[in-house]
Amino acid sequence: MEENSIGQEQNNGEETKEIEDKPKPIKIEEPIKKLEPKPKKPLNIKESIRNFYDKQYKKLMIIPLIMLLLAIISISYQVATTGDFIQRDVTLKGGVTITIPSEKPVDIAGLQSQLSSRFKENDISARTLKRAGTDVGIIITADIDAENKENIDLFLSAIAEKLSIKLEEGSYSIEVMGSALGADFFKNSLNALLFSFLFMAIVVFAVFRVPIPSLAVILAAFSDIVVTVAVVNLLGIKLGTAGIAAFLMLIGYSVDTDILLTTRVLKRKEGTEFERILSSVSTGMTMTLTAITAVAVAIIFTQNDTIRQIMTILLIGLLADIINTWIQNVGILRFYLERKSRQTGKWH
Amino acid sequence: MALVETKRKIKKIFTSFRIILFIIFLLFAFVAVHPSPWNKGVAIRSIEPNSSAYLAGIKSPEKGSAPMSREIIKSINKVNIENLADYYSSISDLRVNKSIQLKTNKGLYRLTVKEKTKEITLNETIEKIITEIIQANETINGTNVLVNKTISSKIIVNKTEIISLGAEDIGIDVYPAPTSNLRKGLDLEGGVRILLQPEEKLSKADVDLLKESMEERLNIYGLSDIVIRSAEGLPPPLGKGEQYILVEIPGGNEKDVRSLKEQGKFEAKIGNDTVFAGGKKDITYVCRSADCSGIDPLYGCSAASGQYLCRFRFSITLSKEAAQRQADLTKVLDIVTEGEQRYLSEKLILFLDNKGVDELNIGSELKGKAETDIQISGAGMGLTQQEAVTNSLKNMKKLQTILITGSLPVKLEIVKIDTISPALGEEFIKNAIFIGLLAFIAVIAIIFIRYRKIQILIPMLVISSSEIFILLGFAALINWNLDIAAIAGIIIAVGTGVNDQIVITDETLRGEAAGVFNWKERIKRAFAIIATSYATITVAMLPLFFAGAGLLKGFALTTIIGLLIGILITRPAFGIMIEILSKE
Numbered sequence: 001m002e003e004n005s006i007g008q009e010q011n012n013g014e015e016t017k018e019i020e021d022k023p024k025p026i027k028i029e030e031p032i033k034k035l036e037p038k039p040k041k042p043l044n045i046k047e048s049i050r051n052f053y054d055k056q057y058k059k060l061m062i063i064p065l066i067m068l069l070l071a072i073i074s075i076s077y078q079v080a081t082t083g084d085f086i087q088r089d090v091t092l093k094g095g096v097t098i099t100i101p102s103e104k105p106v107d108i109a110g111l112q113s114q115l116s117s118r119f120k121e122n123d124i125s126a127r128t129l130k131r132a133g134t135d136v137g138i139i140i141t142a143d144i145d146a147e148n149k150e151n152i153d154l155f156l157s158a159i160a161e162k163l164s165i166k167l168e169e170g171s172y173s174i175e176v177m178g179s180a181l182g183a184d185f186f187k188n189s190l191n192a193l194l195f196s197f198l199f200m201a202i203v204v205f206a207v208f209r210v211p212i213p214s215l216a217v218i219l220a221a222f223s224d225i226v227v228t229v230a231v232v233n234l235l236g237i238k239l240g241t242a243g244i245a246a247f248l249m250l251i252g253y254s255v256d257t258d259i260l261l262t263t264r265v266l267k268r269k270e271g272t273e274f275e276r277i278l279s280s281v282s283t284g285m286t287m288t289l290t291a292i293t294a295v296a297v298a299i300i301f302t303q304n305d306t307i308r309q310i311m312t313i314l315l316i317g318l319l320a321d322i323i324n325t326w327i328q329n330v331g332i333l334r335f336y337l338e339r340k341s342r343q344t345g346k347w348h
Numbered sequence: 349m350a351l352v353e354t355k356r357k358i359k360k361i362f363t364s365f366r367i368i369l370f371i372i373f374l375l376f377a378f379v380a381v382h383p384s385p386w387n388k389g390v391a392i393r394s395i396e397p398n399s400s401a402y403l404a405g406i407k408s409p410e411k412g413s414a415p416m417s418r419e420i421i422k423s424i425n426k427v428n429i430e431n432l433a434d435y436y437s438s439i440s441d442l443r444v445n446k447s448i449q450l451k452t453n454k455g456l457y458r459l460t461v462k463e464k465t466k467e468i469t470l471n472e473t474i475e476k477i478i479t480e481i482i483q484a485n486e487t488i489n490g491t492n493v494l495v496n497k498t499i500s501s502k503i504i505v506n507k508t509e510i511i512s513l514g515a516e517d518i519g520i521d522v523y524p525a526p527t528s529n530l531r532k533g534l535d536l537e538g539g540v541r542i543l544l545q546p547e548e549k550l551s552k553a554d555v556d557l558l559k560e561s562m563e564e565r566l567n568i569y570g571l572s573d574i575v576i577r578s579a580e581g582l583p584p585p586l587g588k589g590e591q592y593i594l595v596e597i598p599g600g601n602e603k604d605v606r607s608l609k610e611q612g613k614f615e616a617k618i619g620n621d622t623v624f625a626g627g628k629k630d631i632t633y634v635c636r637s638a639d640c641s642g643i644d645p646l647y648g649c650s651a652a653s654g655q656y657l658c659r660f661r662f663s664i665t666l667s668k669e670a671a672q673r674q675a676d677l678t679k680v681l682d683i684v685t686e687g688e689q690r691y692l693s694e695k696l697i698l699f700l701d702n703k704g705v706d707e708l709n710i711g712s713e714l715k716g717k718a719e720t721d722i723q724i725s726g727a728g729m730g731l732t733q734q735e736a737v738t739n740s741l742k743n744m745k746k747l748q749t750i751l752i753t754g755s756l757p758v759k760l761e762i763v764k765i766d767t768i769s770p771a772l773g774e775e776f777i778k779n780a781i782f783i784g785l786l787a788f789i790a791v792i793a794i795i796f797i798r799y800r801k802i803q804i805l806i807p808m809l810v811i812s813s814s815e816i817f818i819l820l821g822f823a824a825l826i827n828w829n830l831d832i833a834a835i836a837g838i839i840i841a842v843g844t845g846v847n848d849q850i851v852i853t854d855e856t857l858r859g860e861a862a863g864v865f866n867w868k869e870r871i872k873r874a875f876a877i878i879a880t881s882y883a884t885i886t887v888a889m890l891p892l893f894f895a896g897a898g899l900l901k902g903f904a905l906t907t908i909i910g911l912l913i914g915i916l917i918t919r920p921a922f923g924i925m926i927e928i929l930s931k932e
Contacts, residue, residue, distance in 0.1 A: 101771045136775060173538075175766040181543070184590055188581045192891035199887035207880045242833070245900055248892060249840055249907075252885030256847055259880045267876070283854040287847040290794050294787040294843060301783045304776055306832050 054274050057331045064328035067320070068223045071230035078233050086229060089238035092186040094179025095122075095143035096152055098159065099129070100172040102137050111140070111162050118158055119144065129303050136303050145179070152176065189244035196248050197221070200255060207259075213266060216332035217258040220324040224254040227320040228313060235312075242306040246313035253291065253314065254321045257284040258329050265333055273337060277330055284325065292318050360928050370921035373913075374814050377821025382416045383528045388430045390522040391418040392452070393598075398637075399519020404450070404459040406520065414824070415526035423451045435522055442515040464516035472507045529824040532598075533831025533902070534575075536777055538770025539598040543899075544760040546591055554758065558593065564753040566597070574598075575829065579901065581894055593760070594899070596829075614750045615699045618677045618710075623696065624670035627754025633665035634751045641748070643740060644725060649733055656736035660744040661725040664751060671718040679716035698724065700750065724751070780835055788812070791846055799853065803929035808849050811922045815845050818917065819910045833903035841910020844885060848878045848914065852923050856930065867931065871923045882915045 053060070079085050090097055112126040122142050129137040140159060144151050152174075160167045177185075201218045208214045225247060232239065261280040268276055295318065298311040361367055395401050395408045409418050421429050424438040425448060442448075448459040534541050550558065559576045566574050574597050581590035614626030624630035635641050641662030643649070649658040666674070682693040690712035698705045706726045726747060728740025796805055819838055823830055852874040859870035885907070892904035 099769070099772060101769065101775065137772070171769060171771070173766070173768045173772055175768075176764060178763045181545070181763040184581065184588075188590075188894065192894060195891040196888040199890065200884045203880070203883045203887055207883070241900065242836075245833070245836070245892065245903055248888055251888045252840070252844070252881075255884050256844075256881045259884065260851060260877050263877045263880065268873075279854070279858060283850060286794070286798050286850050286854075290791045290846055290850070291843055293790045293794055294839075297787040297790050298783050298839075301779070301786060303779055304832060307780075307836065310836055 050278075057327070057334055060327045061331040064223060064323050064331075067227055067323060071223075071227040074230040074234065075226065086233060087236070087238045088182070088186060089240040089243075090141050090143055090182070091175075091177055091240035091242075092182050092189070092244075093143055094145075094177050094182035095141060096155065096177070097175040098140045098156070098172060099174075100138050100140075100159075100163075100165075100167070101129075102163075102165070103135060105135055106138050106163060108138065111138075111159070114162050115140070115142070115155075115158060119155065139305065143179075185241055189241060193244060193247055193251075196251050197225075200251050204255065204259070208262060208266065210266070212336045213262050213333055216329045216336070217255055217262055219332070220258045220321070220329045221251055221254050223324045223328065224250060224317050224321050227324075228317040231316045231320075232313060237309065237312065240306070240309065243309045243313055246310040247317075249310070250314060250317040254317060254324070257287060257321065257325045260284050260287075261325060261329060262333065265337070273334070277334075281326055285322075288318055288322060357928050361925060364924045364928070366920040366924045370814070370917055373818050373821075373917050377818045380821040380824040381528050381530060381817070382414075382824070384416070385527050387420075387525045387527045389420040389422050389453075389525040390429055390432055390435045391415075391420050391525045393418075393521040393523050396517075396519035396521070400459045400462045400516065401450075401457075401519045403462075404457045406450075406452075406457055414529045414827075415531060416529045418526065420453045420525045421450060421520075421522065422453060425449050426451075432522065432524055439518060442518070444512070444515050446515075448518065459518055461518065462516040464513040465510050474507045530820060531824075531827065531829045532773065532777075533829035533834065534596045534598060534766075535768055535831045536773035537598045538768050538773050539596065541594065541596045541764075541766040541768070542762055543764035544593040544595065545763045546593070547759040547761060549589075550591055550758055555591070555593075558756055558758065561753045561756055562593070562595065565749055566595075577901075579899075592763070613699075613701050613756075614747070614754075617697050617699060618674075618681075618694050621673075621677055623674045623677060624666055625754070626751045628752075629754075630667055630670040631664050631751050632667050634748050635663045636748055641744065643737060649736055651733070655729050655731065656733045657727050657729050658733070658736040658740040659725055659727045660740045661723050662744060662748060663721060663723050666720045666722055668718070668720065671720045674714075675716050675718040678710060678714055681710075681715060683712045683715065698726070700747070705747070776832070784839075795846075795850075801930075804853055804926065807922055807925040807929065808846070811849065811918050811925070812842055812845055815910070815914060815918045816842055818913050819906065822909055822913065823906070828902065828905065831902055833900055834906045837903045837906030838910060840885075840907050841914060844881070844911060845914050845918065848881070848919055849922055851877050852919065853926060856923075856926055867927045871927065874923065875919070878915065878919060882911055886911055 075085050106128065108126050108128050112124060115124045115126065116122075119142065122144050124140065124142040126138060126140040128135050129139055142155060144155055156167055156174075200221065201214075204217045205211075205214045208217070228247070228250060232243075237243070257280075260283060261277070264276045264280045265273060270276075271279070292315060295311045295315045299308055299315060302308050302311070362371075392406065392409060395406050406419070421435065423429055424435070427434075427438050429435050429438065439448075442461045444461055444463040446461050448461065450457045450459055546558070555578045559578065563574065563576055574595065576596075577594045579592045579594055581588055581592075616623045616625070642660060644659040644661040646661075647659040649656055651657075678692055683690055684693050685691075692710040692712060692715055694710070696708040696710050698708070706724075708725060724747065726740075726743055728736055728738070728743045730736035730739050792805065792809060795808055799805070816838060819841060820830075822828075823834070828834065852871070855874035855877070856867070856870045859867075859873070889904045889907050892900045
């Protein structure tokens, strides 16, 4: 079900991308169109997409709605089965993370199974650290009791034994997190996220001073976060403190395009309302596209977990934001303007 | 013609106030970062107290001093030192009492290599005659007078022998000479980070006191360059307001920091009354040199039921108030006689963290006397005699540290320990630079495809890269450590910068297409959008100051400062550049 919505995301990305190239061609095409006898039937693809986007915006709004609903269902399922709406990693749950730099190939599956059989009660995961395809080391995480130093030493010696290497101080990194602290971190980070959202909402209201358009911006940010959480869960990504920070970044980034859109549509007077929307799409999609490119480069080439997690969350969020801004927010805005003009009895 | 036009535009750009401001900031950043990639040699991180380097007059760098101001070792015995390997090889063949000529960028030092010795206690015993001057009451001519009396007594102690362990390390902790004023955070440089949580709520003054005494303790262990920060969770009623103390020791190891959590509440009591406590108020001087501290020559080591016990002693000087307290408390005590010795009826009991460390008999001559010079003693045990000596000396050092620095205002719990290997940090920096460049090229490519105008591309390139540099300059100026979180913050700041530049470009080009507005108006419109998104992202980052026990502060700070630099300095400069370059 959820895969569906990812697929839609990408489709829409392409749709809007094509629109993005619009503004220039329009100017060139227009005089030509006027010269020729109007070819009514064979509309080109760009034209028809543009037309569909203009006329059918209400129907299009089903996409973000379904996306949000699916995300909420999937998160609810997650809460019902695990009791937590995200999967927490050891930095939010307590445990150890051991990073060992090593250029030699390591039997990672063997290491994991052996460690898991020796420490049966613990959730252990091991994987290789790659940079642009080459091994640079291994990372092992385990939710072993961090307050007990003997446990950690035992765990370290088991790793050393399996890999037949010597683990000397300074040759590897170890991060130990107490479980009570992990829980504190988690709660604090969630609170921070909540306040970030609240502060952002206040600023948006203060700037636009009209309830429905402001709510549309806030809803877009909300949908971005919810959809991203759902996708992150489905991808099996375990979130750490850095991941929560990434959601904060997402709040900032996702409202960028919504602010651009709302400012241009509500506060500007030149051109028609739809032209202003299209110009926002063009600017906004350039912004999102550059961000996505940078983020994608980082995901492919980084060897650092913190950075990869932040970037993955941003990538998912930015993709979701394309739909939530250019379909959902645009839809609500147009809906609002239509109703407003009907009430005041005049057209824009 | 075109050339004249270009010249005119360039002149216009460089005379614009916004551009001048931007250039000034860029220059400041350059001075602050002080990049010097060809810096060679090894920099001094810290000097161990009482080491030969210390005695030669080399000093540990001042706390918080800029990396580029660090003393750098240029040559040892006229052999040039270019890197760590050179340094270690040149100090590898030290011989005792050999003199070393060490040249730094600040001066020339002559070090004499000390001998590393160890005092071991033998199983043989020896008779020792000790002389003491005691004061006694004597009746002379019917009146009671206090007289000084010299008595000698014979005691039997273990024989000790001092053995040489070869040359002692010259006591300099070094690292490769810094190539700029940027400080690498712990995840990039390697070291230990611990997060401590006080068991009870501390006032701000107590937190400062805590930080101060911890710093002093670490300094006694020869560790400088440490970062001690306090952090708090969301304050009530929004959160619990948890307090944390974050300690980062670049190049340190776990053993160094375990001692930090010990509260070190030292008290010397007679009965239930405290005579003196650890810290500067009661104790004005603690002897740490060999002549008045070490294994107690009077008692040495003894064996009992398979275990060895060695006693240590060191002298301290009490403040007048503490001495007076002692006098008042001893005045009322009785004198008891134990064999030949006369003691007071109560003992002086030393407590460390509410546990008794040692009990000392008080000589009868001290009754009612405000004596400021006191000897503190204790013991260490071990399965072998050598182990007992080592443990005893370790306990002594701990006790001395506590007596000097005083107790921490509260008990601390270690909640997190990270030990980070320097190898990973190096790898990370290389990787980060590579990714940064690649992402930059990719973004520039997209911008070029979108606008196909060199007069838009060039300002974007210039502004975005300067933005990173100004942000780094700021980090160097406020002594901020660049860690992975801070790098993430820089990425956001630059990413937002690119976004804003796209908005400025589109707004100005759109205005041009509409042909309605003058340039000022166009820039103003662009800034209306930029300012709003600036405000939202900034307020969204603020709560991070209270999350993750301060580990995310760096992230929040770099982002917020980066955005501020952007909206105040680099964005206006970009607007002007675009205006001048694109205007017909």
